[in-house]
Amino acid sequence: MPAFDLVVLGCGGGPNESNLSSYLLKPHDALWSDGIVALEAGSGIGALLQLLKTEPDLFGVRQDGKGHSAAEVFSWIRCYLITHAHLDHVNGVVLGAGAFPGPPRKIHATHQTLKDIESLFSDRIWPNLTSWEEENLPPYVSLIYSVLTPDGQYKPISKDISVHTMPLSHGRYPSCVLTMYDSAAFFVRHDPSGQEFLFFGDLEPDSIAGGGRTQAVWDTAAPLIPSRLSTIFIECSWPMGRPDDMLYGHLNPEHLIEELANLAASVWKTRNSNADREDTTSPSSDATSTNTPHRVRKRQKRNHKSFSHPSPPSADQLRGVLDGVRVVIIHCKDDLTGEYDRPVNLVIADQIRGLVEERGFGAEVVAAAQGMHISI
Ligand SMILES: [Zn+2]
Numbered sequence: 001m002p003a004f005d006l007v008v009l010g011c012g013g014g015p016n017e018s019n020l021s022s023y024l025l026k027p028h029d030a031l032w033s034d035g036i037v038a039l040e041a042g043s044g045i046g047a048l049l050q051l052l053k054t055e056p057d058l059f060g061v062r063q064d065g066k067g068h069s070a071a072e073v074f075s076w077i078r079c080y081l082i083t084h085a086h087l088d089h090v091n092g093v094v095l096g097a098g099a100f101p102g103p104p105r106k107i108h109a110t111h112q113t114l115k116d117i118e119s120l121f122s123d124r125i126w127p128n129l130t131s132w133e134e135e136n137l138p139p140y141v142s143l144i145y146s147v148l149t150p151d152g153q154y155k156p157i158s159k160d161i162s163v164h165t166m167p168l169s170h171g172r173y174p175s176c177v178l179t180m181y182d183s184a185a186f187f188v189r190h191d192p193s194g195q196e197f198l199f200f201g202d203l204e205p206d207s208i209a210g211g212g213r214t215q216a217v218w219d220t221a222a223p224l225i226p227s228r229l230s231t232i233f234i235e236c237s238w239p240m241g242r243p244d245d246m247l248y249g250h251l252n253p254e255h256l257i258e259e260l261a262n263l264a265a266s267v268w269k270t271r272n273s274n275a276d277r278e279d280t281t282s283p284s285s286d287a288t289s290t291n292t293p294h295r296v297r298k299r300q301k302r303n304h305k306s307f308s309h310p311s312p313p314s315a316d317q318l319r320g321v322l323d324g325v326r327v328v329i330i331h332c333k334d335d336l337t338g339e340y341d342r343p344v345n346l347v348i349a350d351q352i353r354g355l356v357e358e359r360g361f362g363a364e365v366v367a368a369a370q371g372m373h374i375s376i
């Protein structure tokens with residue numbers, strides 16, 4: 001039984017404004033009309049109007065047999081969950097503010113991202129329809145800022161859904177090379193079942209950014225894979241061959257495969273240290289006649305070694321480690337010069353799939369596409 005339903009309203013990395021990062025999410029056992037979480041808000045109602053033309057019952061049908069209108073579906077949005085404030089991730093929430101009936105919606109994001117979004121609602125770029133307060137709101141307030149703190153805790157954001165936020169590096173601006181621009185990764189949990197998925201905002205590879213932020217996300221995900229966490233949304237903005245100095249805070253397949261290798265190694269280490277731990281703590285380990293003090297000491301020595309200085313797994317040991325994991329590729333930048341005869345998201349996903357097969361990690365690679373319905 002899936003935990004979530006997700007519809008891809010937009011998944012491109014720009015500049016085509018009709019297909020920007022935007023995902024509509026609900027618990028699988030709830031109706032869309034019970035409340036939607038908008039995960040990113042790049043494309044908005046324009047993208048949905050287009051999608052409903054070809055698939056009118058994407059969000060179910062009304063009693064008269066007709067599909068729900070785009071405005072109706074948008075009125076069901078209860079909150080937004082935003083990784084960072086770049087326009088290709090927030091355009092929809094700005095343009096849609098105040099346009100749809102319903103109570104004020106929360107925007108869940110880190111404090112810095114909310115401050116950046118606030119700069120758009122300045123009464124200059126867009127009217128200020130937002131509030132940091134939740135009580136005694138003036139009638140024009142349509143959005144309420146809600147801070148997500150990367151504190152290792154899950155914060156409830158909607159009925160049955162909680163989020164654990166971790167910071168990511170998203171590069172530096174050429175005019176301000178000293179400052180890292182932050183993005184975020186979300187562990188989105190279905191509270192009743194404990195099932196989760198991992199959603200990455202835009203990110204720069206750890207090997208360029210330094211600081212090991214992506215590694216920290218992999219280390220957090222590893223113990224959950226694949227029984228509690230089997231779906232990972234991650235960006236790959238560029239196709240193969242894009243040089244490092246032209247990544248602009250994003251991934252290409254060459255870097256993504258190294259990130260997946262880091263995840264595989266982390267999963268391998270988790271499983272192996274768990275096996276060691278079970279070995280030492282199992283009730284029989286010290287109670288059987290075969291456990292002479294010498295053997296126990298030897299095992300303790302071995303375990304101590306594996307906890308404090310785990311040797312990295314070999315390429316062979318990583319084969320099949322990501323079995324049961326689905327990697328959904330998002331945020332592919334548009335192919336503006338017509339270099340490829342197929343959609344660029346399919347080209348990039350094929351390149352990544354080839355690399356994953358070469359290493360034998362076992363993960364399934366899927367290209368996100370606009371209009372796709374994904375059960376998680
Ligand atoms: Zn982006």
Ligand SMILES: [Zn+2]
Binds near residue numbers: 170202
């Ligand atoms: Zn970005």
